[in-house]
Amino acid sequence: MPLAPSETKPETLPSYLPLSELTYIVQTGRIPNALLFHGPRGTGKKQAALFFAQACNCRANSGRPCNTCVSCKKISAGVHPDMIFLGPADNKKIITISQIREIGGIIASRANEAAFRMVCICHADLMNPQAQNALLKMLEEPPRRTFFILAVERTAPLLPTILSRCRRIDFQPLADHEIKTILCTQYGLDPETAHIISGTAGSDLDQALRLSGLNKGNAPDHKSLRAWLIKEICGFLTTPKHQSGFKGLDLSRLLSARPEYIHDAMAVIRTVFRDFCILKYMPDKIVNLDFLSVFKDISKVHSYSRILTWITLFHETEKRLESNSGTRLTLDRFFLSLSLFE
Missing domain, CATH: 1.10.8 (Helicase, Ruva Protein; domain 3)
Known part of the structure; x- marks a missing residue:
């Protein structure tokens, strides 16, 4: 069912977002049936959707949220009944036709209290073809005073007929x-x-x-996760070769037990290998400066070509995790490859 909006309040949105364009749309009073928010992950598309929804429904009618009226407060708190967020179901990689049809059933009736009801489809580029065709019918005959926001990283997977019905707004990394x-x-x-x-x-x-x-x-608690994970990785890289395979498999088991943390854990591991890569040339530019002395000791016993191979193996693992490869088997393969590499 609909996802809860981000806890980041729209009034704290940074100025780099295309808020002036969204404000202009509201001020003209010409709210499009559909907007396409296009940009890389993490560029504030969901926050901008909340800003736009607030602006469309704000009692102050200034084109920007007042953040004090009932409507603005409800949208900010994520409790407004007419602000609908949809994304892939838990542990799924696509948005299905049943999810789109469920939304269609909700918007078939009148909005509860909003002047403009919003349907924000996060990761809309993950809709399968059947879901896209079902959405297309809604875009062709949208309910009165209901607008759609399609937040995407890529436009290629979307049908040209869907793209043609959306006003595109680009978000920069x-x-x-x-x-x-x-x-x-x-x-x-x-x-x-x-x-x-x-x-x-x-x-x-x-x-x-x-x-x-x-x-x-x-x-997760990033501070604790980071400290634990960096110590484990450093321990793995300094373990004798005949024991490193067992240690790697154990680390794979621990990480796989919390799949919801994998994305953040992989981000931490990425910084470790990146730091090893640039340590020789720019030690003051590494991310994990508090582990500088430990990294220096480890880099003394590994060649630079080996470190570059670590980076290659890591990127291959990231790609496998982003596909349908099993988490445990993918991480097992990664750590065993590291331990076996000469």
């Missing part, structure tokens, strides 16, 4: 130093923590907010 600035200036994080989190999340602002505890959702 952020550099990690820009995310660091946002975390420090807008959310009050200390520079050291912001450096680690922004380096771990890369251009993914959503992940950065989750890791910082500002947008928790189902996120």
